[in-house]
C-alpha cells in the first residue's frame with residue numbers, strides 16, 4: 001500500500017516515549033494511514049490494485065469466533081503476531097542495514113509504503129479525500145463507534161462526553177447521529193469545548209472535581225443515560241461511572257490508562273443499575289463499518305475538516321508530536337505529497 005496521508009496520534013508518541021509496557025524498538029510507528037493499494041499478494045480477493053484503503057490496527061477476518069459475534073470487534077486472527085511486531089506469517093517486511101525492524105500495531109504507516117494483511121485494510125469510497133479518510137483509522141472511528149456501536153445511544157437520550165480531543169469530539173458527533181436530545185461535553189479547554197458545540201454538544205462544562213455534581217444537578221439528580229469517557233484519566237473514568245443514571249446508565253470507557261492504574265468504583269453504584277463497558281476502536285468492525293462511517297462523512301453528516309489542524313511532511317513527525325503535547329490543534333496529518 002502506498003500511503004497518501006497519516007494522522008499522528010497519542011499512541012505513537014506513547015510508544016516513542018518508551019513508557020509503553022508492550023512497546024519495542026526499533027520499529028516504524030504510525031497507525032492512522034490512508035492510501036492506495038499498489039500490489040496484492042496471492043490469495044487476496046477482497047482488494048485490488050488502485051483501491052483506496054484505510055489501515056486497521058484492529059483487523060476483521062470475518063471468520064474467528066469474535067468476528068462471527070455481533071458483540072465484539074476484537075478479531076483474534078492475527079493478534080499474537082501483531083503484538084510481536086510481525087506480519088501474520090511471523091516475518092517482517094522492514095529492515096535497516098540488513099537487520100529486521102518490527103512493524104507497529106500491524107500498520108507502520110509513518111512510511112511511504114507499508115505491507116498490510118488483507119484483513120487489516122478497509123476499502124473506502126474513492127470520493128473521500130485520503131487526508132480526511134485517515135482520521136477514521138483510529139481516533140475518529142473510536143469516538144463515533146463508542147456512541148454508535150458500544151453504547152448504541154438511543155434517540156432522545158441524555159449523554160455526557162468527558163474529553164474533547166479526537167475521540168471525545170467523535171463521540172459527541174456519534175451521540176448527535178444517534179439522535180441524542182442532550183449532549184453535555186466536559187473538557188478543561190474552552191477552545192475544545194467550542195469545537196464540541198460545533199460537533200453537536202448542547203451543553204459544555206469545564207471539568208474538575210465538581211463535574212459529577214454539576215451533571216446530577218443538570219439531570220434532576222439522576223445522572224445521564226449515557227456517559228462516555230475519552231480522557232485516559234482514571235479519575236475521570238470514575239466520574240463517568242458516578243454521573244451515569246441509576247437504573248440503566250451506561251458508562252463507556254475509551255481512554256487508555258497509565259500502566260498499573262486502576263479504576264475505583266463503589267459497588268453500590270452497580271447494584272443500583274449502572275453499567276460499565278470498555279470500548280476498543282469504538283466497537284467498530286473495521287472492514288464492514290469504517291466504509292459506512294466514511295460514507296456518512298461524504299453524505300455531510302460529520303464535519304471531518306474541523307479535526308484536521310495541520311499538515312506536515314514525513315520528516316516533521318516530531319514537530320507533530322510537539323504540537324500534540326502542547327494540545328495545539330486536534331490532529332496533525334502527514335501529507336506524503338502524492
Ligand SMILES: NC(=O)c1ccc[n+]([C@@H]2O[C@H](COP(=O)([O-])OP(=O)(O)OC[C@H]3O[C@@H](n4cnc5c(N)ncnc54)[C@H](O)[C@@H]3O)[C@@H](O)[C@H]2O)c1
Pocket residue numbers: 010011138139142162163164165166167168186187188189192207208230231232233236253254255256257279280281282
Ligand atoms: N479505546 C481505543 O481504541 C482508543 C483509541 C484511540 C485513543 N484512545 C484513548 O482515548 C483517550 C483520548 O484520546 P484523544 O486522542 O482524544 O486524546 P486528547 O489528549 O486529544 O484528548 C483528551 C482530552 O481530555 C481532556 N481532559 C483531561 N482531563 C480532563 C478532566 N479532568 N475532565 C475533562 N476533560 C479532561 C483534555 O483537556 C483533552 O482535551 C486517550 O486515553 C487515548 O489513548 C483509545
Ligand SMILES: [Zn+2]
Pocket residue numbers: 009010011012031032138139
Ligand atoms: Zn491512534
Ligand SMILES: [Zn+2]
Pocket residue numbers: 059060061062063064065066067074075076077
Ligand atoms: Zn476475526
